[in-house]
Amino acid sequence: MSRSWGYVRRNPLLLVGVAMFILLLLFWLIGPQVIDVTRARPISAMADQRPSAEMPLGSDSVGRELLPNLLVGSLYTFEIGLTAGLIGLVVGTILGFIAGYFGGVIDSFISTAADVALTIPALAVLVVIASVIKEVLNVRNLALIVAALSWMRPARTIRSQVLSMRERSYVEIARLSGMNDWQIIVQELLPNLLPYLAATLVGAVAGALLAAIGLEAMGLGPQTEPTLGMTIFWCNYYGALLRGMWWWWAPPIVAILYVFAALFAISSGLDELANPRLRRAR
Amino acid sequence: MSAPVLQVRNLCVHYETDAGPVKAAENVTFDLARSERMGLVGESGSGKSTTVLALLRMVTPPGRIRGGQVLLDGADLMALSPEQMRRMRGSAISLIPQAAMNSLNPVMRVRDHFYDTILAHDRTMSRAQLAAHTGELVEAVGLRPNVLRMYPHELSGGMKQRVCIAMGICLRPKVIIADEPTSALDVVVQRQVMETLGRIQRQLEASIILVGHDMGLMAQFVDKIGIMYAGRLVELGPVTEVFGLPLHPYTRLLINTLPSLDAKAVFKGIPGQTPSLLNAPAGCAFHERCPDAVGDCWKAQHVLTEVLPGRWVACPCHAGAAA
Amino acid sequence: MSSRYIVRRVLLFLLVIWVGTSLIFFLPRLAPDRDPVAQRLGNLAATGGINTEGLDEMVEAYRAKFGLDQPLWKQYLNYMFDMLRFDFNYSIAMYPATVFEIVMRAVPWTVGLLLVSTLLAFAIGSLVGALLGWPRTPRVMHWVATPFLMMSSVPYYILGLVMMYVFAFKFKWLPLGGGSQYGTVPTLTWQYVWDVVHHAILPAASMVVAGVGFWALSMRGMMVTTLGEDYVMLAEARGLSPRRIFFRYAMRNAILPQTTGLALSAGTILSGSLLVEVIFRYPGMGSVLYRAITGFDYFMIYGVVFFVILAVGAATLLLDLIYPLLDPRIRYSRK
Ligand SMILES: Nc1ncnc2c1ncn2[C@@H]1O[C@H](COP(=O)(O)OP(=O)(O)O)[C@@H](O)[C@H]1O
Ligand SMILES: [Mg+2]
Numbered sequence: 001m002s003r004s005w006g007y008v009r010r011n012p013l014l015l016v017g018v019a020m021f022i023l024l025l026l027f028w029l030i031g032p033q034v035i036d037v038t039r040a041r042p043i044s045a046m047a048d049q050r051p052s053a054e055m056p057l058g059s060d061s062v063g064r065e066l067l068p069n070l071l072v073g074s075l076y077t078f079e080i081g082l083t084a085g086l087i088g089l090v091v092g093t094i095l096g097f098i099a100g101y102f103g104g105v106i107d108s109f110i111s112t113a114a115d116v117a118l119t120i121p122a123l124a125v126l127v128v129i130a131s132v133i134k135e136v137l138n139v140r141n142l143a144l145i146v147a148a149l150s151w152m153r154p155a156r157t158i159r160s161q162v163l164s165m166r167e168r169s170y171v172e173i174a175r176l177s178g179m180n181d182w183q184i185i186v187q188e189l190l191p192n193l194l195p196y197l198a199a200t201l202v203g204a205v206a207g208a209l210l211a212a213i214g215l216e217a218m219g220l221g222p223q224t225e226p227t228l229g230m231t232i233f234w235c236n237y238y239g240a241l242l243r244g245m246w247w248w249w250a251p252p253i254v255a256i257l258y259v260f261a262a263l264f265a266i267s268s269g270l271d272e273l274a275n276p277r278l279r280r281a282r
Numbered sequence: 283m284s285a286p287v288l289q290v291r292n293l294c295v296h297y298e299t300d301a302g303p304v305k306a307a308e309n310v311t312f313d314l315a316r317s318e319r320m321g322l323v324g325e326s327g328s329g330k331s332t333t334v335l336a337l338l339r340m341v342t343p344p345g346r347i348r349g350g351q352v353l354l355d356g357a358d359l360m361a362l363s364p365e366q367m368r369r370m371r372g373s374a375i376s377l378i379p380q381a382a383m384n385s386l387n388p389v390m391r392v393r394d395h396f397y398d399t400i401l402a403h404d405r406t407m408s409r410a411q412l413a414a415h416t417g418e419l420v421e422a423v424g425l426r427p428n429v430l431r432m433y434p435h436e437l438s439g440g441m442k443q444r445v446c447i448a449m450g451i452c453l454r455p456k457v458i459i460a461d462e463p464t465s466a467l468d469v470v471v472q473r474q475v476m477e478t479l480g481r482i483q484r485q486l487e488a489s490i491i492l493v494g495h496d497m498g499l500m501a502q503f504v505d506k507i508g509i510m511y512a513g514r515l516v517e518l519g520p521v522t523e524v525f526g527l528p529l530h531p532y533t534r535l536l537i538n539t540l541p542s543l544d545a546k547a548v549f550k551g552i553p554g555q556t557p558s559l560l561n562a563p564a565g566c567a568f569h570e571r572c573p574d575a576v577g578d579c580w581k582a583q584h585v586l587t588e589v590l591p592g593r594w595v596a597c598p599c600h601a602g603a604a605a
Numbered sequence: 606m607s608s609r610y611i612v613r614r615v616l617l618f619l620l621v622i623w624v625g626t627s628l629i630f631f632l633p634r635l636a637p638d639r640d641p642v643a644q645r646l647g648n649l650a651a652t653g654g655i656n657t658e659g660l661d662e663m664v665e666a667y668r669a670k671f672g673l674d675q676p677l678w679k680q681y682l683n684y685m686f687d688m689l690r691f692d693f694n695y696s697i698a699m700y701p702a703t704v705f706e707i708v709m710r711a712v713p714w715t716v717g718l719l720l721v722s723t724l725l726a727f728a729i730g731s732l733v734g735a736l737l738g739w740p741r742t743p744r745v746m747h748w749v750a751t752p753f754l755m756m757s758s759v760p761y762y763i764l765g766l767v768m769m770y771v772f773a774f775k776f777k778w779l780p781l782g783g784g785s786q787y788g789t790v791p792t793l794t795w796q797y798v799w800d801v802v803h804h805a806i807l808p809a810a811s812m813v814v815a816g817v818g819f820w821a822l823s824m825r826g827m828m829v830t831t832l833g834e835d836y837v838m839l840a841e842a843r844g845l846s847p848r849r850i851f852f853r854y855a856m857r858n859a860i861l862p863q864t865t866g867l868a869l870s871a872g873t874i875l876s877g878s879l880l881v882e883v884i885f886r887y888p889g890m891g892s893v894l895y896r897a898i899t900g901f902d903y904f905m906i907y908g909v910v911f912f913v914i915l916a917v918g919a920a921t922l923l924l925d926l927i928y929p930l931l932d933p934r935i936r937y938s939r940k
Binding site: 338340342343368369370371372373376377379383384385386387388389390398399402403433435436446449 | 740834835836838839840841842843844845846847849853854857858861931932933934937
């Protein structure tokens, strides 16, 4: 216990990141009680209104009120990032495990596939998929599309960790004491991988967010749901910046910066856990 | 007898960890005479490496040198500025690392390692002088000159270690520190490397501190031996005398675990647990494993004292017995 | 040099191009019960564009190669053959210009912007990261670097929007967008060159600012790992100056995985720069892609995507081939 406290004390960023997420959660929980989320739809407010007492963040050119827009949008965006990141992590971990633990042909196959998939820019592939089904894109299938290309980095990380762990003595001891592969994986390897899994999840969520928001900024996102990326797309589309409508483009940007800053804080807070050598730097 | 080259006085090194300070070297005190060979032995984790690194002032955080003096020809190294200390390293005191380490920069040719070392201390050497000097050095350690053009990954373990020895002597240091220089080499290579080291040391008339595990090797190689236990020097004396009549119970156990003096043997262990350096027990660190512990060993911290001429021991009972 | 290494890399490159190109072919065909291209062409023919005649011809040609009456493998072969000849068909929206022509016009803009800003970000970021991992670096450096590190995961174009607002909209120091003054003809005059540079500053700056943090962060990690290596410790014991150790021993080795990182990130960087182009209406591939997406110009989309995959594959291959020059362990491996 005192050791984990020592860890947090050395890595206050972890605490900062978690606190930022708790704030965000509170916004999502309490927000809908005081904000009328139905006004995030088009023509529910007078268009192009500056922020005022009634509309704290004003409205956009198609009559969405922007505070509810931000509430709904940030939640959707995070949903996409988390879903895609989690799926990517699970699939990647399984593949990385199989590759690292069993080695041989399976390993070559999975590793090569990961290398190829990593080299082909995700955005390019996503653009091809999304442009075909643009009209029917929604939050859920966007998350799935992004997830399809989120498994490679987790697979690589986990594979190399498993490779280095496989040869260590405790695995040997477990094997000698008659445990089978499955028991070794679940009882010996998985617990030791937890710090890497945590760090990898944060990375996967950040990567998925990056891909999803990027696609949306190109207009390839849910056409009717005001995710943060789509809001930026509409800003660009209607020239919000050139028309001086800062209240339209600034909130999604601040929200995106906030989410990435929180993820950054958490991941650098976890860094030392995953790479104990970093400790010496401080 | 001439004045010692190196005098170490009450050297203390602690690692500041989350759980508290690890006292890896406590009040380490010894002298090293000119062209003397001293051995430093002890279980793994007893603080040997920490002690010798402290002599070079190269303890890395979380480690810190908490006190003590290291006098080289009478000048206190602890009082030098970082730049002055840098100039001492490699030229006055040099280090020969453990053979298992990847001690050479993988992207640099062997030759450039020599040039780097020499130029760091002497900018006046010309290219031709450098080449000639380096050639001699490599030959002196029994390597062929073509290794100079090679990259570290092209050398075998024994060759790398010879390169490290040649680098350790290229500026004719007064003190050479060798931290387990052969522990990762196989037996034949080990012997060759030790012979090379011994020959070079004699030629240079340098003093040497040899850190090691191998009591047999120590018996053959060194003049004087120091035994470390839990961060403290517990016994220090001429090697033949210490082997003939060990004064500290720990030394005695160490020597008794050897099959015979001449056979090469690495000691296996002594019953009981190595004490934690973290929350070191009060009193003598060895008392829990000591067959001869008496009444106040668990509270009294025994100091290293000279009980016979040249024989130092940190144990009161045997100090009395020897007298 | 180890030829096995080279062969492996070239094979990987070919594999990437083949898989990538095949994806462009198969993914749209996975969509249930429709060929979006044919549908789009059908729509155009029905509404009647300006160039109906030419369009009709194009639709005919498309049907002949990719019509539903053709077996899939034949369509695939037709498609692969076209791609190998860089024949991506006409742009649907900008007929009679071909996709290839339009892409070729955009490529220099993208390459220029991308190369300059990536190299700058990589060089500055690696140096800053190396300093951050170096224990002797003064504390101020850490304070100065923290905001950049925090921005390391922020998409380039988000920073781009903020910078555009501050420097172009608010203070009017720099142009709001575009690649050069509207209506200017490319000439080799100082005036034109300055105009281009002037327009590139903001998009490039947003990529550099975000990139520096990214490279600094990974370099810091590499540096810490390298500083823990025995050869760095021994270099200090040999009495080398801190400066020498920093550059020749620590940084020189830490830059190796950093270069691998650059190869691995080529795709992400290019994607990021395409989005920056969209925001700044910069006349490169990003803007072309954006217009193609909003205009349902499928040939154009596939053409740009093909080039993006080709470019990233080639950049990765190039970096992989440069790597042995930096690392003698690979250059002189006896395997
Ligand atoms: N970086 C460190 N942090 C904490 N404790 C350390 C560190 N390095 C060494 N120690 C501790 O210092 C003690 C002495 O280590 P060392 O000098 O390497 O011993 P030896 O060379 O005799 O094996 C050990 O108990 C070890 O646990
Ligand atoms: Mg040691």
